[in-house]
Amino acid sequence: MTLLDVRGLTVRTAGGRPLVDDLSFSVEAGERLGLIGESGSGKSLTTLALLGLLPDGMTAEGGVELAGTQIIGATEKQLRTVRGHRAAVVFQDPLTALDPLMRVGRQIAEPLARRTGLRGKRLRTAVGEALDRVRLPEPERIARAFPHEISGGQRQRVALAMALACQPDLLIADEPTTALDVSVQAEMLDLLDTLVRERGMAVLFVSHDLAVVARVTDHALVLKDGRAVEQGPVLDVVGAPKAEYTRTLVAGARRLEAALDLRSTR
Ligand SMILES: Nc1ncnc2c1ncn2[C@@H]1O[C@H](COP(=O)(O)OP(=O)(O)OP(=O)(O)O)[C@@H](O)[C@H]1O
Numbered sequence: 001m002t003l004l005d006v007r008g009l010t011v012r013t014a015g016g017r018p019l020v021d022d023l024s025f026s027v028e029a030g031e032r033l034g035l036i037g038e039s040g041s042g043k044s045l046t047t048l049a050l051l052g053l054l055p056d057g058m059t060a061e062g063g064v065e066l067a068g069t070q071i072i073g074a075t076e077k078q079l080r081t082v083r084g085h086r087a088a089v090v091f092q093d094p095l096t097a098l099d100p101l102m103r104v105g106r107q108i109a110e111p112l113a114r115r116t117g118l119r120g121k122r123l124r125t126a127v128g129e130a131l132d133r134v135r136l137p138e139p140e141r142i143a144r145a146f147p148h149e150i151s152g153g154q155r156q157r158v159a160l161a162m163a164l165a166c167q168p169d170l171l172i173a174d175e176p177t178t179a180l181d182v183s184v185q186a187e188m189l190d191l192l193d194t195l196v197r198e199r200g201m202a203v204l205f206v207s208h209d210l211a212v213v214a215r216v217t218d219h220a221l222v223l224k225d226g227r228a229v230e231q232g233p234v235l236d237v238v239g240a241p242k243a244e245y246t247r248t249l250v251a252g253a254r255r256l257e258a259a260l261d262l263r264s265t266r
Contacts, residue, residue: 001028001029002026002027002028002029003027003028003029003031003066003067003169003170003202004026004027004050004064004065004066004067004087004170004202004204005026005063005064005065006023006024006025006026006050006062006063006064006065007024007062007063007064008022008023008024008061008062008063009022009023009024009046009049009060009061009062009063009064010022010023010060010061010062011042011045011046011049011054011058011059011060011226012058012059012061013057013058014057014058014059018226019042019045019058019226020042020045020046020049020226021042021225021226021227022062022227023042023046023062023223023226023227023228024228025221025228025231027170027202027204028202029169029200029202030200030201030202031202031203031218031219032196032202032203032205032216032217032218032219033202033203033204033205033217033218033219033220033221034205034206034207034213034214034216034217034219034220034221034234035047035204035205035206035207035220035221035223036207036208036210036213036220036221036222036223036237036249037208037222037223037224038208038224038249039208041223041224041225041226042223042225042226043174043175043206043207043208043223044174044206045058045226046206046223047089047172047174047204047206049064049071049072050064050066050071050087050172050204051071051079051082051083051087051089051172052071052072052074052079052082052083060072066082066086066087066170067082067086067087067169067170069081069082069086084111084114084166084168085115085166085167085168086168086169086170087168087169087170087171087172088162088163088164088166088168088170088171088172089163089171089172089173089174090156090159090160090163090171090172090173090174090176091159091174091175091176092174092175092176092178092179093179094147094152094155094156094158094159095147095155097159097162097163098147098155098158098159098162099147100146100147100148101146102146103143103144103145103146104131104142104143104144104145104146104147104150104158105124105127105131105142105143105144107158107162108127108130108131108143108158108161108162108165109123109124109126109127111162111165111166112126112127112130112165114166115165115166115167124143127139127143128140128143130161130164130165131143131157131158131161133161133164133195134157134158134160134161134164134191134195135157135187135191136154136157136158136161142154142158152179152180152184153180153181153184153187153188156176156177156179156180156188157188157191159176160176160188160191160192160195164195164199167199168201169201169202170201170202170203170204171196171201171202171203171204172203172204172206173192173203173204173205173206174206175206175207175208176188176192176205177189177207177212178207178208178209185212189212189215189216192216193215193216203216203217205217209253210238210249210250210253211253213234214234214235214238217234218233218234219231219232219233219234220232220233220234220237220238222237222243222245222246222249224245229243229245229246230242230243230245230246238250
């Protein structure tokens with residue numbers, strides 16, 4: 001079943017300049033698609049357009065059908081039912097998703113209560129379980145903490161727990177590990193990989209990092225200056241890139257890997 005169908009998506013500035021240009025792709029239920037591109041290639045604008053969250057003044061044209069709802073031109077009420085339940089998002093900076101003045105536990109409790117109808121002690125237990133599932137130590141302490149009282153890696157796990165609490169069909173992860181330390185990055189990727197596999201959830205994984213995308217997705221789409229230059233099974237895209245631009249990205253990633261290998265043997 002096709003969960004997300006994007007046809008000819010074009011995002012323009014108020015002045016009419018296209019920043020995402022005629023983009024088409026689809027995500028099947030349970031499929032993991034990686035959106036790869038350098039900084040400024042249009043990855044974030046694409047994900048924002050999928051949820052009807054483009055900045056003021058920008059416009060989207062084309063078709064974006066998410067779980068049967070046409071997003072472009074949808075009312076705010078229609079969009080609210082799609083966001084969270086059909087598609088939830090984890091951004092690079094977890095602070096964008098978290099309210100700085102609300103304890104972490106309450107922030108997870110809200111989407112959980114909305115979906116499950118749980119209240120009181122049973123809701124508190126469910127919050128503890130949600131924190132435990134994203135491998136947060138001492139879930140009771142974390143639940144009582146404010147976002148600034150926990151580490152960046154822990155905040156990103158909380159943001160993931162909030163997204164998963166909605167049990168979305170599609171998880172959009174926009175550079176979810178970029179702001180984290182390398183060791184924490186690997187843990188977070190493994191966690192994300194395990195949790196979405198367990199749930200059979202579809203994922204749109206956005207990253208500038210080919211190696212990261214190859215690790216957690218089945219298909220990849222390479223974006224350059226707002227246009228798709230290549231798409232296909234991730235192992236083909238990384239192993240036998242067709243487009244000149246993808247070849248450059250792959251060569252760059254290999255050079256980096258080789259440099260890191262060299263460093264680790266010193
Ligand atoms: N609010 C805005 N107003 C005008 N131009 C914008 C706005 N937001 C993004 N852009 C431009 O649109 C293009 C695509 O931006 P986008 O944020 O989607 O890129 P990206 O691939 O997500 O980059 P990064 O990896 O750095 O986040 C860039 O050229 C950017 O400068």
